[in-house]
Amino acid sequence: MSEPLGVAVLGAGHMGADHVRRLARSVAGARVAAVADPDRARAQAAVAGLDGVRVHADAHAAIAEPGVQAVLVASPDHAHEEALLAALARGLPVLCEKPLAADAEAALRVVEAEARGGRRLIQVGFMRxxxxxxxxxxxxxxxxxxxxxxxxxxxxxxxxxxxxxxxxxxxxxxxxxxxxxxxxxxxxxxxxxxxxxxxxxxxxxxxxxxxxxxxxxxxxxxxxxxxxxxxxxxxxxxxxxxxxxxxxxxxxxxxxxxxxxxxxxxxxxxxxxxxxFADAYDREVREWVTGTRAGHVTGPSAWDGYxxxxxxxxxxxxxxxxxxxxxxxxxxxxxxx
Amino acid sequence: MSEPLGVAVLGAGHMGADHVRRLARSVAGARVAAVADPDRARAQAAVAGLDGVRVHADAHAAIAEPGVQAVLVASPDHAHEEALLAALARGLPVLCEKPLAADAEAALRVVEAEARGGRRLIQVGFMRxxxxxxxxxxxxxxxxxxxxxxxxxxxxxxxxxxxxxxxxxxxxxxxxxxxxxxxxxxxxxxxxxxxxxxxxxxxxxxxxxxxxxxxxxxxxxxxxxxxxxxxxxxxxxxxxxxxxxxxxxxxxxxxxxxxxxxxxxxxxxxxxxxxxFADAYDREVREWVTGTRAGHVTGPSAWDGYxxxxxxxxxxxxxxxxxxxxxxxxxxxxxxx
Amino acid sequence: MSEPLGVAVLGAGHMGADHVRRLARSVAGARVAAVADPDRARAQAAVAGLDGVRVHADAHAAIAEPGVQAVLVASPDHAHEEALLAALARGLPVLCEKPLAADAEAALRVVEAEARGGRRLIQVGFMRxxxxxxxxxxxxxxxxxxxxxxxxxxxxxxxxxxxxxxxxxxxxxxxxxxxxxxxxxxxxxxxxxxxxxxxxxxxxxxxxxxxxxxxxxxxxxxxxxxxxxxxxxxxxxxxxxxxxxxxxxxxxxxxxxxxxxxxxxxxxxxxxxxxxFADAYDREVREWVTGTRAGHVTGPSAWDGYxxxxxxxxxxxxxxxxxxxxxxxxxxxxxxx
Amino acid sequence: MSEPLGVAVLGAGHMGADHVRRLARSVAGARVAAVADPDRARAQAAVAGLDGVRVHADAHAAIAEPGVQAVLVASPDHAHEEALLAALARGLPVLCEKPLAADAEAALRVVEAEARGGRRLIQVGFMRxxxxxxxxxxxxxxxxxxxxxxxxxxxxxxxxxxxxxxxxxxxxxxxxxxxxxxxxxxxxxxxxxxxxxxxxxxxxxxxxxxxxxxxxxxxxxxxxxxxxxxxxxxxxxxxxxxxxxxxxxxxxxxxxxxxxxxxxxxxxxxxxxxxxFADAYDREVREWVTGTRAGHVTGPSAWDGYxxxxxxxxxxxxxxxxxxxxxxxxxxxxxxx
Structure with a gap:
């Protein structure tokens, strides 16, 4: 894959905005393709100065953008499960900030959904x-x-x-x-x-x-x-x-x-x-981008999240x-x- | 008191021999007056090169030596209670290596004996x-x-x-x-x-x-x-x-x-x-000697031992x-x- | 500038190859457009797995490649002066591994050439x-x-x-x-x-x-x-x-x-x-790329090199x-x- | 030697008073026999609470006290040479605070005097x-x-x-x-x-x-x-x-x-x-006392002082x-x- 990986970032809060900056400045081979946050102004602020990023209030719309090849979930905990299931449904690799889901039960549902798909797509953001x-x-x-x-x-x-x-x-x-x-x-x-x-x-x-x-x-x-x-x-x-x-x-x-x-x-x-953990975050996202472009997931799994x-x-x-x-x-x- | 404090050291094992050396070399104002150990050869070895030390197999005999003004107990745990009670009976200040006694019950008996005497004579060797x-x-x-x-x-x-x-x-x-x-x-x-x-x-x-x-x-x-x-x-x-x-x-x-x-x-x-803890042991014994010569006990008490x-x-x-x-x-x- | 900065890397030895990897993996906003090394096999090895990189034996040819917007000099010391003067002649920003030139006299010639141009284009690689x-x-x-x-x-x-x-x-x-x-x-x-x-x-x-x-x-x-x-x-x-x-x-x-x-x-x-100094090198190149795309040089100057x-x-x-x-x-x- | 070593301390300033305390509290086998300081009040203050110490304004008088077996020189630099020569004349071991003498020439005279005597008596207080x-x-x-x-x-x-x-x-x-x-x-x-x-x-x-x-x-x-x-x-x-x-x-x-x-x-x-260097000073004086009682000098020599x-x-x-x-x-x- 010679084109940079198009990433939809869900959530433009503290961590989300940090990941947008990271993808734009410190990680080669990726580009922020879309950002979603119910607070559109916050999302706009996070992508200020970046070209070609589509901003949405709705996570599903961001995931569905053409050019989105992977998803980075940095939305509030309770929104993780739905976002993960949507990404799984589209077969998109995901890097999900911890926790995997709002509780163990929801996390188990995500595990089971991924297991049914028979293919590891989810990585959880345990950056240590x-x-x-x-x-x-x-x-x-x-x-x-x-x-x-x-x-x-x-x-x-x-x-x-x-x-x-x-x-x-x-x-x-x-x-x-x-x-x-x-x-x-x-x-x-x-x-x-x-x-x-x-x-x-x-x-x-x-x-x-x-x-x-x-x-x-x-x-x-x-x-x-x-x-x-x-x-x-x-x-x-x-x-x-x-x-x-x-x-x-x-x-x-x-x-x-x-x-x-x-x-x-x-x-x-x-x-x-x-x-x-600035360097750890950089390395995490860099390895995730590299791995994803090469077609494999190597980091902490949905099971680890569960x-x-x-x-x-x-x-x-x-x-x-x-x-x-x-x-x-x-x-x-x-x-x- | 201008004369050095005459100390009976009970026990000539690892700690006892170390205390003999300490009293003889690193502490001013004290002298080893007597040493007791059932193994007389070990006691003799501990005092080699020192003048004027009486060696006994029996703790009571050492405590009873003329010139003994204080007792340092470094004998096996089970022998502590008897030695402490003997020193209390004679009104002698004691520095007792921990533990105070073989068990809490024995330690409490020592506490009660000292309390009955109405005067603190015992210090426990918590050197930290x-x-x-x-x-x-x-x-x-x-x-x-x-x-x-x-x-x-x-x-x-x-x-x-x-x-x-x-x-x-x-x-x-x-x-x-x-x-x-x-x-x-x-x-x-x-x-x-x-x-x-x-x-x-x-x-x-x-x-x-x-x-x-x-x-x-x-x-x-x-x-x-x-x-x-x-x-x-x-x-x-x-x-x-x-x-x-x-x-x-x-x-x-x-x-x-x-x-x-x-x-x-x-x-x-x-x-x-x-x-x-070499320095701590030195300081402990030095402060005990100084305090004892001045007539007070400042270190860990029998209650602390109990x-x-x-x-x-x-x-x-x-x-x-x-x-x-x-x-x-x-x-x-x-x-x- | 939304397109990544096209960089010609001169020299594919230890440092040059390291910079190629860095531009390709750890720096966003840049791409390796050309690599020059008299040892073409070494240059080829350095760019293995990268798309769209032109490989040359000659530094001038690499600098002259269409799409080259900046130059990173990692060739042997004696080749620096000529490469720098060539880049200055084309008005290209340069990051030059230390030393600036083979000796102080040559370094001064580079300083004077840049001063004549009236515009800072050269940064020296003092990564500390x-x-x-x-x-x-x-x-x-x-x-x-x-x-x-x-x-x-x-x-x-x-x-x-x-x-x-x-x-x-x-x-x-x-x-x-x-x-x-x-x-x-x-x-x-x-x-x-x-x-x-x-x-x-x-x-x-x-x-x-x-x-x-x-x-x-x-x-x-x-x-x-x-x-x-x-x-x-x-x-x-x-x-x-x-x-x-x-x-x-x-x-x-x-x-x-x-x-x-x-x-x-x-x-x-x-x-x-x-x-x-891995992080320092990353930061150096990242700041150079960002600065260069924004049109200014902030790092150590040719004067510092001289x-x-x-x-x-x-x-x-x-x-x-x-x-x-x-x-x-x-x-x-x-x-x- | 079973009696404690009688030491004359010359000088009752900062270092002298510290050595008096050390000999009296932290060193076994020694006693302060005499103290000399032109400021008699200062000398008196230094020995407060100690028994049997003779106080003099004059160093020679202190050295000449019966019971003085060794000398500790802590007087001002310019007084060292005279004190050392007096001690050498009496064959007394000396621990002399650095410097050995006021200048190299004086130090050499001390070295030569000791060398003539054919026997090492002087130790210089390089406590490191x-x-x-x-x-x-x-x-x-x-x-x-x-x-x-x-x-x-x-x-x-x-x-x-x-x-x-x-x-x-x-x-x-x-x-x-x-x-x-x-x-x-x-x-x-x-x-x-x-x-x-x-x-x-x-x-x-x-x-x-x-x-x-x-x-x-x-x-x-x-x-x-x-x-x-x-x-x-x-x-x-x-x-x-x-x-x-x-x-x-x-x-x-x-x-x-x-x-x-x-x-x-x-x-x-x-x-x-x-x-x-509290512990170093203690050890220095302790080893000097022990060595002196055993008849040998092991520390830094007059030559080291010169x-x-x-x-x-x-x-x-x-x-x-x-x-x-x-x-x-x-x-x-x-x-x-």
Whole structure:
């Protein structure tokens, strides 16, 4: 394929607009063919300066544009399922921002629809799999050099949570990244969840159970603990230490300029995931475009999206009373073998 | 007091011999007056080159030596209670290596005996309180600059466990340091324990549940997680991150010479707690000698020793079935107010 | 301009092939229109899988291809002047890999030719100006927050030098990056050079004066020292510490995964500048393409290329006898204001 | 010797008082027998709370006290020679704070006097040889594992300089530590000095040439560069990187608690050499006391003190005009073999 891949971007919010910029500036071999957002002004703003982009209020209309060969879903969660099914119906490859769908049940319907089609078209936007440090850790674990992984210690901190963020969303929206990363790094499904939590920070909105300490058990007996603290106040931090039988490996301690002044040696902490994972997003979209043009999907699958949703739902139940909740996944279709 | 403090050291094993050396070489104002060990040859070896030290097989005989003004207990755990009661009976100040006694019940008897005497004579050897980094963390938390502490993340790793180490000893012998450190750093009692654990490392002796992830809850709603891994194979590591409402503080990432060679930047990891905490042990004994000569006890009390034992016993029960176990402490005597 | 920018890439060696890949994969808005290399097979290999690229043995033919709107020079140093003059003659924007020309005299001819044209068309490939850490340091220095810079301490290490590398090339080829970085960071010209050197490493080829310690003085009295060691054996390292009146700032201590194993905490050291500065190269070419399409040149100028060459030549003389050599620059044309 | 070593401390200023405290609190096997200071009140204050210390205004009287078996010289530089000769005359071991004497000529007289006596009695207080990190670096270099050392990069920074500090004192008083450290680490004499310097910091007192970059050459062709900056404003920092044929090793990046707050990860920087090298001072005095009681001197010799003075004087001359100055040492007496 020598022509650039025509992509319809659904959603022109924070992530959608970022992806439009990315496709237009940092990714070769693609072009933004259409953008859809119910807020047409927002969509227009996102494509300002770009030629040949059709703007729609309706996702279906964008997908149906001539020249659209692939879809990037960055619309609100509840709109994912319908958009994905529409793309599947047209046989279009999709990169869908996480979550795959609004809940595990909807995610399973998407999985089943894709499985019926017999062909992988969907990739879920778990961008950590494209982060250089995560990839290094994955390669090390896969090499077997440190032996079997026993524990993952994860930290996930945000400066502050967006409005309307709920206690369950600490797991479903934030920890979902660790759920996917743990499944991917360990190559195992998660089988049970427990949530412990201290008295909430007074820096968190009233009623929000923030921070939490989420524990996952895997089918091969590994243990994953995740500190999630979405109103830590001081920065965006994502770190992971894998403790294995013969050693440990830690990622996420970003390098930065060290400034010595006024009795302190200090480094700035990244404030935002778009900054922290900018390269990962670039690489994700670049590999997706390259793969799609070559006819294959290599990233996280719809099944990964479903499993993350199912684990997150178990986590939300575990949050309720502090008890251990087992995760019951549907049977995995052969397509995701 | 211008004469050096005459100290009877009970036990001439690894720690006892180390304390003899310390009193003789690194602490001013003290002298080893007597050493007791059932293995007299070992006791003789420990005092080789020192003048004026009386060697006994029996602890009571050492305590009763003329010139003995204070006692340092470094004998096996089961011998602590009897030695402590003997020292109390004579009104002698004691520095007792942890644990205070063989179990919580025995520890409580010691507490009660000291309380009956109405005067604090016993200090327990939780040496982390004398480590420069722990002190810095304690000072920071006490300053209130980071707000209320929400969580402590602790790592405690040993190269390998000694023979006969049991799964419960990971908590009672190793995590007891974190129990004391958490109580001290937070200024709160621990109220409940849960123990999670992955499938044991194949590097651990058969049957040993190693590693474990131990969770403590405190009376003010802080959460403490401790990775204890006594056969990690690569080094002795003790680290602690306090996550507070307005920031976090981390200690335990030792500085060391960075060597760049053969494609790697590397630092040696300390292999041994005697090396890692050498300065803390020195400071502990030095402050104990100075305080004792001035007539007061400032370090961890018998109550701290009892509380650590009671929490560790709850931990051992929690290890059994993974359930949450509450900690029930005896009433605290006014002496420890 | 909505059509992608047609770029002729001159030279299909290591850097040239890398730039072809970059234009084709990581830069939006550009396409490789032509490639020239006397070794046509090498040129063919570089464009394998790309459509619509014309391959030539001759640089002039590539530049003259219809559809060529800009030129990227990655040919051998001695071929730069002719290629640049040809591009200037056609009014084509050029991104020229450093050095600007084979020597300072040739570089000055290029400067004068561009100045006669009255319009900036040439950018020199000093990619460190596009490195995130260098940019952060530049922004900090420009902010004035640390006061006037007094010294820069620079380290520049390579695993091993290519064949035929000479003692003078340590300065002209390697330290030229620090020359440009220092001029840019400090916003000052370099006025004198001294070269000190230890007895050469036995790991360097016989006769090569490696390592060297190069000292630069600037017009405002700052001092720059550069360790250049091109056969250090263990990795590719570029670091810089700016010491200012009110503090210091250090960059170049790359973050990486920390692996603890076998008594060591270790991090991999990057082995190659293409890896270390991959993002900087991407950003450089991306900004050049974007700027060029918008009609302006923002990067390092031909004057910067000339100044680097003049300073490097002074350095080569200083290497001879260890004496201090002053730098005499030609008058700066108004174009470079 | 079972009695503690009776030490006369000459000088009760900052360092003298610190040594009195050290001998009384942190060093076993010694006691302060006498203290001398022209300011008797200051001497009295230094020994407050200690029993059995005789206080004198005159150094000779203190040395002559019965019970004085060794001397610790912490008086002003100009008083060293006389004190040392007096101690030598009485055959008393001496620990002399650096410098050995007021200038190289006086230092040589001390060397010759000791050499005539045929027995090493003098140790110079270059305490870095007792710092754990310097010792680790020394052991690594001596092991040969990194091959021949080629360069040392040293940083020596103070918050601010004391009153009356002169430009030459940056070398004679501050860099003298690096002079000794380099000679010791490399096991070589220094043969030439060059001093480069930027325009002085506006944070330094008017007229003080601060900072400076001092270059040393050694007899085996190693190169040592030292940044000395005594009014850096932000902290006390001492670091050293040894660049060898097969790798490099860096010390001096102190570990400390990392606090994350308000968008920054920060560590406190030590403000004072007494704090930074507290353990080194303790170890120095402890080993000196132990060695002295056993009848031998193991630390830096009078020759080391003389060589440091001679190199520093060459440095002061080099500071004048920026030219390279060779160091001419007297012949080394056989005593220092």
């Amino acid at each position: 799999r494209y982060d250089a440090e995560y990839r290094r850790l994955k390669a090390l674990l896969d090499s077997g050099g440190l032996g079997r992984p026993l524990m993952l210690h994860c930290r996930h901190r945000n400066v502050s949570s967006p409005p309307h963020f709920t206690s369950a969303m600490l797991i479903s929206s934030s920890v979902s990244h660790e759920i996917d990363a743990a499944r991917w790094l360990l190559g195992q499904e998660i089988t049970a969840v427990t949530v412990a939590r201290p008295r909430p920070s007074s820096g968190a909105p009233a009623g929000l159970l923030d921070p939490q300490l989420v524990l996952f058990e895997t089918e091969d007996g590994a243990l994953v603990d995740v500190e999630i603290f979405v109103n830590c106040g001081f920065g965006y931090e994502v770190a992971c230490e894998a403790v294995c039988e013969n050693g440990s490996a830690r990622i996420g301690d970003e390098a930065a300029m060290v400034v010595r002044s006024a009795g302190r040696a200090q480094q700035e902490i990244t404030q935002d995931y778009v900054v922290r 499993a993350a949703a199912a684990v997150a739902e178990a986590g939300a139940r575990a949050l309720g009373d502090g008890a251990r909740v087992t995760v019951n996944l549907a049977e995995r279709p052969a397509l995701y073998g | 309180r004398y480590d420069a980094e722990y002190r810095r963390l304690k000072a920071l938390l006490d300053s209130g600059g980071l707000g209320r502490p929400l969580m402590l993340h602790c790592r405690h790793r040993n190269v390998s466990s000694p023979p006969h180490f049991t799964s419960a000893m990971l908590i009672s012998s190793s995590v007891s340091h974190e129990i004391d450190a958490a109580r001290w750093l937070l200024g709160q009692e621990i109220t409940a324990v849960t123990v999670a654990r992955p499938r044991p490392s194949s590097g651990a002796p058969a049957g040993l549940l190693d590693p474990q992830l131990v969770l403590f809850e405190t009376e003010d709603g802080a959460l403490v997680d401790v990775e204890i891994f006594v056969n990690c194979g690569f080094g002795y590591e003790v680290a602690c991150e306090a996550v507070c409402e307005n920031g976090s503080a981390r200690i335990g990432d030792e500085a060391a010479m960075v060597v760049r060679s053969a494609g790697r930047a590397q630092q040696e990891i300390t292999q041994d707690y005697v090396v890692r 509380a650590a034992a009671a929490v560790a016993e709850a931990g051992a029960r929690a290890l059994g079935d993974g359930a949450r176990v509450t900690v029930n402490l005896a009433e605290r005597p006014a002496l420890y107010g | 100006r596009y490195d995130a850490e260098y940019r952060r340091l530049k922004a900090l220095l420009d902010s004035g927050g640390l006061g006037r810079p007094l010294m820069l301490h620079c380290r520049h290490r390579n695993v091993s030098s290519p064949p035929h590398f000479t003692s003078a090339m340590l300065i002209s080829s390697s330290v030229s990056h620090e020359i440009d970085a220092a001029r840019w960071l400090l916003g000052q010209e370099i006025t004198a050079v001294t070269v000190a050197r230890p007895r050469p490493s036995s790991g360097a080829p016989a006769g090569l004066l490696d390592p060297q310690l190069v000292l630069f003085e600037t017009e405002d009295g700052a001092l720059v020292d550069v360790e250049i060691f091109v056969n250090c054996g263990f990795g590719y390292e570029v670091a810089c510490e700016a010491v200012c009146e009110n503090g210091s700032a250090r960059i170049g201590d790359e973050a990486a995964m920390v692996v603890r194993s076998a008594g060591r905490a270790q991090q991999e050291i990057t082995q190659d500048y293409v890896v270390r 100044a680097a060459a003049a300073v490097a030549e002074a350095g080569a003389r200083a290497l001879g006898d260890g004496a201090r050599v002053t730098v005499n620059l030609a008058e700066r044309p108004a174009l470079y204001g | 040889r007792y710092d754990a990190e310097y010792r680790r670096l020394k052991a690594l270099l001596d092991s040969g594992g990194l091959g021949r050392p080629l360069m040392l990069h040293c940083r020596h920074r103070n918050v601010s300089s004391p009153p009356h500090f002169t430009s030459a004192m940056l070398i004679s008083s501050s860099v003298s530590h690096e002079i000794d450290a380099a000679r010791w680490l490399l096991g070589q004499e220094i043969t030439a000095v060059t001093v480069a310097r930027p325009r002085p910091s506006s944070g330094a007192p008017a007229g003080l040439l601060d900072p400076q970059l001092v270059l040393f050459e050694t007899e085996d062709g190693a190169l040592v560069d030292v940044e000395i900056f005594v009014n850096c404003g932000f902290g006390y920092e001492v670091a050293c990187e040894a660049v060898c044929e097969n790798g490099s090793a860096r010390i001096g990046d102190e570990a400390a608690m990392v606090v994350r707050s308000a968008g920054r990860a920060q560590q406190e920087i030590t403000q004072d050499y007494v704090v930074r 060589a440091a003075a001679a190199v520093a004087e060459a440095g002061a001359r080099a500071l004048g005009d920026g030219a390279r100055v060779t160091v001419n040492l007297a012949e080394r007496p056989a005593l220092y073999g």
